[in-house]
Amino acid sequence: MGGDRIEKASILLAGSDLAKSFGGVRAVSGVSFQLREGELLGIIGPNGSGKTTLVNLITGFLKPDAGRVHYRGRDITGWAPYKIVGLGIARTFQMVRPFYQLPAYKNLVVPLYSPRVKAMTGGKYGERDSVALDLLEEVGFERDSYVSYKVASSLPQGYLKRLELAKSMALRPDLLILDELFSGLSLAEVASIVPIIEKLRYQGKTIIMIEHRLKELFRIADRIMVLNYGEKIAEGSSDQVMESEAVKKAYLGSET
Numbered sequence: 001m002g003g004d005r006i007e008k009a010s011i012l013l014a015g016s017d018l019a020k021s022f023g024g025v026r027a028v029s030g031v032s033f034q035l036r037e038g039e040l041l042g043i044i045g046p047n048g049s050g051k052t053t054l055v056n057l058i059t060g061f062l063k064p065d066a067g068r069v070h071y072r073g074r075d076i077t078g079w080a081p082y083k084i085v086g087l088g089i090a091r092t093f094q095m096v097r098p099f100y101q102l103p104a105y106k107n108l109v110v111p112l113y114s115p116r117v118k119a120m121t122g123g124k125y126g127e128r129d130s131v132a133l134d135l136l137e138e139v140g141f142e143r144d145s146y147v148s149y150k151v152a153s154s155l156p157q158g159y160l161k162r163l164e165l166a167k168s169m170a171l172r173p174d175l176l177i178l179d180e181l182f183s184g185l186s187l188a189e190v191a192s193i194v195p196i197i198e199k200l201r202y203q204g205k206t207i208i209m210i211e212h213r214l215k216e217l218f219r220i221a222d223r224i225m226v227l228n229y230g231e232k233i234a235e236g237s238s239d240q241v242m243e244s245e246a247v248k249k250a251y252l253g254s255e256t
């Protein structure tokens with residue numbers, strides 16, 4: 001990592017020497033990275049390589065055994081998730097987590113009532129239900145189909161993933177972390193979500209995308225970081241990382 005000096009002011013998020021073990025499993029081991037404001041960083045790696053654990057370390061769902069997380073130059077290591085959300089870091093979950101009994105749009109009530117949104121809007125959100133419906137429309141819930149009013153338990157995976165995205169967008173984050181948003185979706189569904197992510201970037205959001213759908217990720221990511229057995233084994237442009245011998249080796253035999 002010696003060579004890549006980046007102007008300090010533009011770094012939004014930095015992890016240094018992060019480590020987390022579960023029993024004997026070193027899920028994340030000595031991982032350092034930096035993320036510039038406005039950047040889209042892709043994180044890839046075989047199953048079990050530590051991607052979700054790294055997200056949990058950044059977002060406060062897990063405390064690291066070692067290492068630090070800095071956001072806007074501030075040490076946020078070990079902060080509680082709700083405090084980290086308050087700073088403007090939102091995430092989606094690989095396993096969707098809706099309130100299944102509630103209509104889709106009511107799922108957005110929790111983030112829309114969050115202290116962060118309250119503070120940012122000065123209490124003037126507009127009518128919450130209509131804000132929720134607008135957000136769902138933005139992520140592809142067709143306004144005329146009434147799908148936004150259906151209980152989450154009745155929605156197919158494609159909509160649940162979109163709902164997950166809308167929940168994180170409702171928090172008005174500066175940094176969005178998307179953990180396998182595309183998994184379980186058809187090519188057509190992925191193609192319809194990509195422009196939403198591109199739009200978020202034009203709005204100035206910084207994004208981390210964890211993905212197994214490499215083709216789609218490589219098209220939109222600025223930079224790729226590769227994990228394997230908890231360690232960072234490569235970082236750079238998509239071409240650079242795919243040319244790396246360590247990456248070829250990691251993916252051979254471990255991916256179907």
Ligand SMILES: Nc1ncnc2c1ncn2[C@@H]1O[C@H](COP(=O)(O)OP(=O)(O)OP(=O)(O)O)[C@@H](O)[C@H]1O
Pocket residue numbers: 022025026027045046047048049050051052053054094
């Ligand atoms: N809460 C936990 N308790 C015990 N082991 C865990 C826990 N969470 C993750 N692990 C282990 O840590 C390692 C990394 O898991 P992690 O979920 O971070 O990988 P991942 O890269 O996100 O994988 P995937 O691509 O399948 O989502 C795995 O060996 C996993 O079994």
Ligand SMILES: [Mg+2]
Pocket residue numbers: 051052053094179
């Ligand atoms: Mg994962």
